[in-house]
Amino acid sequence: xxxxxxxxxxxxxxxxxxxxxxxxxxxxxxxxxxxxxxxxxxxxxxxxxxxxxxxxxxxxxxxxxxxxxxxxxxxxxxxxxxxxxxxxxxxxxxxxxxxxxxxxxxxxxxxxxxxxxxxxxxxxxxxxxxxxxxxxxxxxxxxxxxxxxxxxxxxxxxxxxxxxxxxxxxxxxxxxxxxxxxxxxxxxxxxxxxxxxxxxxxxxxxxxxxxxxxxxxxxx
Numbered sequence: 001x002x003x004x005x006x007x008x009x010x011x012x013x014x015x016x017x018x019x020x021x022x023x024x025x026x027x028x029x030x031x032x033x034x035x036x037x038x039x040x041x042x043x044x045x046x047x048x049x050x051x052x053x054x055x056x057x058x059x060x061x062x063x064x065x066x067x068x069x070x071x072x073x074x075x076x077x078x079x080x081x082x083x084x085x086x087x088x089x090x091x092x093x094x095x096x097x098x099x100x101x102x103x104x105x106x107x108x109x110x111x112x113x114x115x116x117x118x119x120x121x122x123x124x125x126x127x128x129x130x131x132x133x134x135x136x137x138x139x140x141x142x143x144x145x146x147x148x149x150x151x152x153x154x155x156x157x158x159x160x161x162x163x164x165x166x167x168x169x170x171x172x173x174x175x176x177x178x179x180x181x182x183x184x185x186x187x188x189x190x191x192x193x194x195x196x197x198x199x200x201x202x203x204x205x206x207x208x209x210x211x212x213x214x215x216x217x218x219x220x
Contacts, residue, residue, distance in 0.1 A: 082124025100153035
């Protein structure tokens, strides 16, 4: 989805500028991200402070700043991970050689599984539409742009009937996915994300038996 060699997308390794190499350092970094993901889900990005993250992660401020120079750096790592998850998932779906509409089902089911089970990926998705985080929306746009060619192929092949803007349909599917994840997260029902996304896909494909069977079998 993007070139991770670009300066604004580089991983922030904190004040030292060195990537943590030891297992303990890596575990600390993940603990900070997991704690941040939990807090962003409960109190929002803007409502979460560095002190909150340090307390929940049970790390020192020194350890926090070793890995991340500021709260925005934590958020950007989450956005990077979500972006990587989308890139990996879209690539796998395309590699199956399945019809385009089935690829869309595969992509959304796999991303639903990941956002249900991975707090950091889930937080990255939600942050992609966070208005107070500069340039975060670019990650969301990259996601819709990755899906648009596949949706257009499905429409052109006749498997989808869409008289409106083809690119807008891809955006609407992504927006519906974000809504399903955000509602589940806000209610503390992350275990329902996959089911909510399945419902979304059935509404998109229709509820006839053939469409339901396609959804049941479309996994990566």
